[in-house]
Amino acid sequence: DTAVSQTPKYLVTQMGNDKSIKCEQNLGHDTMYWYKQDSKKFLKIMFSYNNKELIINETVPNRFSPKSPDKAHLNLHINSLELGDSAVYFCASSQELVQGNEKLFFGSGTQLSVL
């Protein structure tokens, strides 16, 4: 069983489209995240949710809207896609918000290509 699973694995789309990436974790963790990895492999946090509540929004454009229907799911919707959005997006989870949040469990990533 995959601990943190995200779909799709690959996403190729045209500029201006709207797309969603789904993430689910079966670890029973309270906290979930979205990270963006650019072409130089730099990992940067985008959002953090704890028990369905937004905790961190790291100056991400409004076109990115995370949604957490329950603590096991954190989806990412992106409106009006731009060329610069091309990257690998990782979902992650951690056990708690405070202690233990450094031990991140990552999904296998969604490679988004905007043409």
Place this chain on the structure above:
Amino acid sequence: GQQLNQSPQSMFIQEGEDVSMNCTSSSIFNTWLWYKQDPGEGPVLLIALYKAGELTSNGRLTAQFGTTRKDSFLNISASIPSDVGIYFCAGQLNSGYSTLTFGKGTMLLVSP
């Protein structure tokens, strides 16, 4: 924000060689971590360090939390082809809630 300088950026070595990489910061961190990312996968936690001077091993991997709390080192002994990947250091500022700051990664290639 905090920045981590990770070096080297990449390494190409022969199987059996030992590898060292390090991470330095302008800030003091309370926690240092090392993650490995295999091609096409997400990063996986290798070692977590919580005290200055701490030395922790995980198989052939050994990591140390620098005494100044501004650096950390990862050593891999007797490398094998499956060690190939990108190794990331990450630091956490507070024992309370704070996000991780990741280094830019060290890409390791191992020739059989």
